[in-house]
Each structure stands twice: as structure tokens, then as C-alpha cells.
Amino acid sequence: MALPDRPTNYITLEENGDVLVVGFTMRTLNDEENIEQLGQELFALVEQYNWLKLALDMSSIEYFTSSVIGKLITLHRKLHRSQGKLALFSLTKGVDSILATSKLLNYFTVAPDKASALALLV
Numbered sequence: 001m002a003l004p005d006r007p008t009n010y011i012t013l014e015e016n017g018d019v020l021v022v023g024f025t026m027r028t029l030n031d032e033e034n035i036e037q038l039g040q041e042l043f044a045l046v047e048q049y050n051w052l053k054l055a056l057d058m059s060s061i062e063y064f065t066s067s068v069i070g071k072l073i074t075l076h077r078k079l080h081r082s083q084g085k086l087a088l089f090s091l092t093k094g095v096d097s098i099l100a101t102s103k104l105l106n107y108f109t110v111a112p113d114k115a116s117a118l119a120l121l122v
Contacts, residue, residue, distance in 0.1 A: 057089060062095075069102055
């Protein structure tokens, strides 16, 4: 497993053993062009760089559209097909509300903080 050799625009990356902790650089994700690029960056972590355990730090995101939910579901499916795991942690009120409204809080593995998310991905 390696980190991308080119800079990412929408995510930050931190290796934690065999888990990659992914942060987000934007507070709102609602522009379709940006969302498409975000999806490419996330999917590359699994498809090109072979990371199978991802912990997504949602603490910086205040709002995202249903297109972002679609990218997260696709990421979850890609990992599941590869026997990988995904956990979301530190959900803001906005993200929690969006996922609750979409009835996806039970679809994703959700943890209150980074340490809990890492423990779930062991």
C-alpha cells in the first residue's frame, strides 16, 4: 500500500498502520465538478493504491449533496468487494442529519472519533 504520488485536491491522507485516515479539505461539497474529482481521488485509494481499510474524518464537512452520498456508497461497495472496510467518524451535525434523513446511518460504519474508527477497522 502506498500513498498517491501526486497531490490530491479534496482529501488529506494519514497512514495509521494498515488504515488510511482520509480528511476533507472543503467544508461544503456541492459542486458537481468538485464531487466528480473527489470521487476519483477516493476511488484511486482502493483501485490504484490498494488501501483496504479507510477511515473518513467527517469533522470538517458541514454539508454535502446526494451526489457525495453516491460517491461514499460506491466507495463502500468497492471496498466490500475487495474484502475491505470503511468507517466514517466525527460526523458534524449537518452530515449526521443528511445521513439520518437518507436512512444511511446504519448502512455505513460510524464511529464517534478517530480512535473508535481505527478500532472498528482492525
